[in-house]
Amino acid sequence: MGQCMSSQDKEAAEKAREEKDKSAQIDKVLEEDYERQKSECKILLLGSGESGKTTIVKQMKIIHLGGYTPDKLLFFKTVVYKNLVDSAQDLILAMKKFGIDCVEGRNRAYAQKILAYTVDPDPLFILDAEIGLAIESLWNDPIILKVMEHSSEFYLMDSAEYFFSEIRRIAQPDYIPNEQDVLRCRAKTTGITETKFTVDRLTIHMFDVGGQRSERKKWIHCFENVTSIIFCVAISEYDQVLLEESKQNRMDESFVLFDSVVNSRWFMRTSIILFLNKIDVFKAKLPKSPLNKYFPEYTGGNDINKAAKYILWRFSLVNRAKLLMYPHLTQATDTSNIRLVFKAVKETILQNALKDSGIL
Numbered sequence: 372m373g374q375c376m377s378s379q380d381k382e383a384a385e386k387a388r389e390e391k392d393k394s395a396q397i398d399k400v401l402e403e404d405y406e407r408q409k410s411e412c413k414i415l416l417l418g419s420g421e422s423g424k425t426t427i428v429k430q431m432k433i434i435h436l437g438g439y440t441p442d443k444l445l446f447f448k449t450v451v452y453k454n455l456v457d458s459a460q461d462l463i464l465a466m467k468k469f470g471i472d473c474v475e476g477r478n479r480a481y482a483q484k485i486l487a488y489t490v491d492p493d494p495l496f497i498l499d500a501e502i503g504l505a506i507e508s509l510w511n512d513p514i515i516l517k518v519m520e521h522s523s524e525f526y527l528m529d530s531a532e533y534f535f536s537e538i539r540r541i542a543q544p545d546y547i548p549n550e551q552d553v554l555r556c557r558a559k560t561t562g563i564t565e566t567k568f569t570v571d572r573l574t575i576h577m578f579d580v581g582g583q584r585s586e587r588k589k590w591i592h593c594f595e596n597v598t599s600i601i602f603c604v605a606i607s608e609y610d611q612v613l614l615e616e617s618k619q620n621r622m623d624e625s626f627v628l629f630d631s632v633v634n635s636r637w638f639m640r641t642s643i644i645l646f647l648n649k650i651d652v653f654k655a656k657l658p659k660s661p662l663n664k665y666f667p668e669y670t671g672g673n674d675i676n677k678a679a680k681y682i683l684w685r686f687s688l689v690n691r692a693k694l695l696m697y698p699h700l701t702q703a704t705d706t707s708n709i710r711l712v713f714k715a716v717k718e719t720i721l722q723n724a725l726k727d728s729g730i731l
Contacts, residue, residue: 410572410573411573411575412573412575412598412599413576413596413598414575414576414577414578414597414598414600414601414720415578415580415594415600416428416577416579416580416600416601416603417580417600417601417602417628418605418625418628419621419628420559420613420614421529421605422604422605422608422625422648423648423649423701424560424579424601424603425558425579426554426704427579427603427646427709428564428566428577428579430554430703430706430709430710430713431568431713432566432568433550434709434713435568436568439550439553441547445494445547445548446494447552447553448546448548449491449496450556450558451548451552452490452496452498452541453490453492454530454555454557455498455506455534455535455541456485456488456489456498456506457528458527458528458531459485459505459506459535461526461528461531462518463482463485463486463509464486464525465518465525466514466518468524469521469524471514471518472514473512473514477508478509481504481505481508481509482505484505485505485506485509497544497546498546500544503538503542506538507535507538507539510538520659523660526611526614528557529605529607530556530557530704534555537552551704554703554706555704560580562580563580565577565578565579566579571721573717573720573721575720594635594637594638597637597641598641598720599641599642599644599719599720600641600642600643601646601716602644602646603648603703604622604625604629604647604648604686605625605649605652606647606649606650606653606682607650607652607656608621608622608625609621609653609662609665609682610656610660620665622666622682626685626686626689629689629690630689633689633691633694633696634690634691634692638692638694639692639694641694642694642695642696643694643697644696644699644716645683645686645696645697645699646701646703647683647699647700647701648701648703649701649702649703650700651705653675653678661673662678666685669681683698686698697719699712699715699716
């Protein structure tokens with residue numbers, strides 16, 4: 372009987388050891404997972420189309436991931452070509468809309484060639500040298516100054532002037548985009564893209580999603596466990612309308628979108644980092660296109676600081692949930708500016724990650 376009990380005791384002891392070992396292994400896995408989560412954070416880049424979200428991602432690749440290799444730079448060549456040709460075509464269509472024509476006769480013939488020209492998405496495609504000359508000549512036509520006086524009345528991408536000024540380099544047969552070209556070029560973002568990088572032992576997962584209305588329904592899949600949101604606003608678009616809906620002011624659309632984000636149940640514990648982007652374009656535009664023409668209650672005139680504070684105040688009014696909001700004036704195409712801004716953003720993100728992990 373005693374030997375039987377002894378055998379049972381041994382079996383029980385062995386089973387207890389096995390369960391203890393298994394429990395210790397589970398605890399170790401949980402602890403490792405907890406430590407990993409403490410050192411990782413999830414950032415969601417939100418904002419309307421063309422607010423600069425994808426440019427921010429490109430800057431993170433330049434600043435934190437070693438930039439772009441020659442092969443990756445070549446990937447953007449046809450995007451630059453298309454931006455250049457599309458911008459020239461938009462100028463010509465605007466001239467037709469306003470009933471004005473080129474001053475120089477040759478540019479009228481060039482305009483027809485430009486309108487008929489298409490950019491092949493083939494990576495081996497090279498811009499026709501004659502089209503390069505045509506676009507340069509058109510851009511230098513005296514009538515363009517008059518067309519640009521109506522810039523708020525038609526669509527022209529923000530980087531159009533940059534690409535026009537670089538036309539001779541871009542039109543070279545051996546053209547390879549540089550990093551500034553990459554930052555300036557634009558292709559519509561569809562779906563969700565993730566960029567992963569490490570800053571001071573903090574691993575950041577940054578998610579960029581399409582900003583057009585048709586893309587926003589896809590955001591829902593990214594909402595879980597978000598540490599911070601970077602909400603991008605093109606502050607310069609106060610006098611423009613949406614491509615998708617020509618009667619909707621772009622700034623008003625950003626207010627509506629910000630409202631849906633900041634007051635969402637998904638983000639009750641999330642901080643909002645607000646990028647008032649394209650401050651360079653805003654500064655140049657303000658004296659020519661008064662803010663109070665579109666927002667009559669604004670009374671600060673052409674003072675860029677007062678105008679920026681007014682727009683920030685309008686966003687703060689929308690924040691009924693009283694989430695912590697960290698505003699920054701940004702120029703997404705300027706690497707030195709984004710490098711400086713992101714140092715401050717990193718501290719905000721780190722503090723929020725520590726709060727989420729229970730350390731603070």
